Amino acid sequence: MFVKRFKYILLLLLLISMPAFANTQIRYNESLLPYKGGILISNFGSDSLHPKEGELKGYILYYKNGKLSEFIPAKGNLKAPTAMTVYHKKLFVCDRDKLWVYNLKNLNETPQKILFAADDKILNDIVLSKDELYVTATDTNRIYRINYNLKNQKEEVIK
Numbered sequence: 001m002f003v004k005r006f007k008y009i010l011l012l013l014l015l016i017s018m019p020a021f022a023n024t025q026i027r028y029n030e031s032l033l034p035y036k037g038g039i040l041i042s043n044f045g046s047d048s049l050h051p052k053e054g055e056l057k058g059y060i061l062y063y064k065n066g067k068l069s070e071f072i073p074a075k076g077n078l079k080a081p082t083a084m085t086v087y088h089k090k091l092f093v094c095d096r097d098k099l100w101v102y103n104l105k106n107l108n109e110t111p112q113k114i115l116f117a118a119d120d121k122i123l124n125d126i127v128l129s130k131d132e133l134y135v136t137a138t139d140t141n142r143i144y145r146i147n148y149n150l151k152n153q154k155e156e157v158i159k
Contacts, residue, residue, distance in 0.1 A: 025061060025068050026041065026043060026061065026068075027043050027044065027045045027046065028043060028044035028045065028046060029041050029042065029043050029044075030042045030043065030044060030080070030081065030082045030083075031081070031082050031083045031084055033084040033085065033086070035062070035086065036064075037064060038062055038063055038064025038065070039062070039063045039064070040060055040061070040062055040063075040071060040084055040091075041060065041061045041062075041063060041068075042058070042059075042060050042078075042081035042082060042083075042084055042093065043058060043059050043060070043061065043081070044056060044057075044058055044080045044081075045057040045058050045059050045074050046080075056079035056080050056096075057074040057075075057078075057079075058074065058078030058079050058080050058081045058095060059071075059072055059073055059074040059076070059078060059081075060072040060078070060081060060084070060093070071107070072093075072102065072107060077095070077100060077111060077113075078093065078095050078100065079095055079096050080095060080096050081093045081094065081095045081100075082094045082095070082123070082124050082125065083124065083125040083126040083127075084126065085126050085127065085128045085133065086104065086128075087128050087133065087148065089103070089104045089105055090102065090103060090104060091104055092126055092133060094123040094124060094125065094126050094135065095123070096121060096122065096123065097115070097116070097120055097121050097122075097123065098113050098114060098115055098116075098123065099113075099114040099115075099116075099123060099126070099135060100112070100113060100114075101113075101114065114146075116135070116137060116142075116144060117137070117140065117142070119139075119140055120137035120139065120140050120142060121137075121139050122137065122138040122139040123135055123136070123137055123138075124136050124137070124138040131147060131148060131149045132145055132146065132147055132148065133145070133146040133148050134146075134158075142157055143157070143158050144157055144158070145157075145158045
């Protein structure tokens with residue numbers, strides 16, 4: 001009787017824990033962003049928490065209604081995407097030393113690349129406030145403000 005109960009308890013525990021380990025698409029996720037009733041998930045995509053430069057294969061997944069799908073593939077430009085925001089149908093993604101700008105109307109279009117100071121190697125966070133984006137460079141302790149309306153783009157260091 002004990003063995004039979006033990007088998008049922010073991011099977012129940014296994015079934016309960018499986019969803020937590022079932023997803024192999026998520027590889028070192030870094031950031032989340034609500035988008036169209038779901039969530040965008042940025043991923044480093046490496047096999048290590050501290051990958052070498054050539055091992056970085058960043059990508060973004062989209063999670064909605066219990067399903068994950070590829071949003072920006074690993075074979076693209078991303079290396080180690082961190083923070084994201086959406087502004088005027090464009091997805092802004094911090095990715096190491098650059099800010100990628102994807103056209104959400106056509107994700108197959110080549111994204112715009114915004115570069116910062118040469119010594120900024122870790123763009124880590126981005127926030128949107130009205131027509132301004134704020135981007136942090138963790139390694140240099142800089143905070144950038146980008147006035148990014150559709151007619152004019154002006155980048156400035158505010159700290």
